[in-house]
Amino acid sequence: MTRKPSTHIDLLLPWPPSVNHYWGQVGNRRFIGKKGKEFRKYVLQSCLDMGVVSLEGRLAVHVSLNPPDRRKRDIDNILKALLDACEHAGCYASDSQIDELHVIRQTNIQGGSCSILVYPI
DSSP states (O other): OOOOOOOOOOEEEEEOOHHOOOOOOOEEEOOOHHHHHHHHHHHHHHHHHHOOBOOOOEEEEEEEEEOOOSSSTTHHHHHHHHHHHHHHHHBSSGGGGGGEEEEEEEOOOOEEEEEEEEEEE
16 A cells, blocks of 8 residues: 655644653764653654654745643754654654754643644645
8 A cells, every 4th residue: 555645734732851851872972862752752653553654855844832731942942852753653764854943932731742844835
């Protein structure tokens, strides 16, 4: 069975781990930590459930973040984990395909969430 190519990918995901929780380090060795692996697994399963087919060419990404609480956060710390997990899940071959990136912080919601829309440009 051949899948029809996707025109876009639209995912609603839990709040991603920050860069500090996504990666771990022992000495000079960096690795994806427990929270990072759990998030990647969730994104992968979401993409499998939706039948996502990898997007090709140059891409635009729109991200809406709903933080879990009122703590101060740098929204750019969330992006690395999110974009890496989407690449791992097969949304695109490489995050180097992304030419446009729009990020907006929305209202706080309990537990937090983020939505990501990826489409060709």
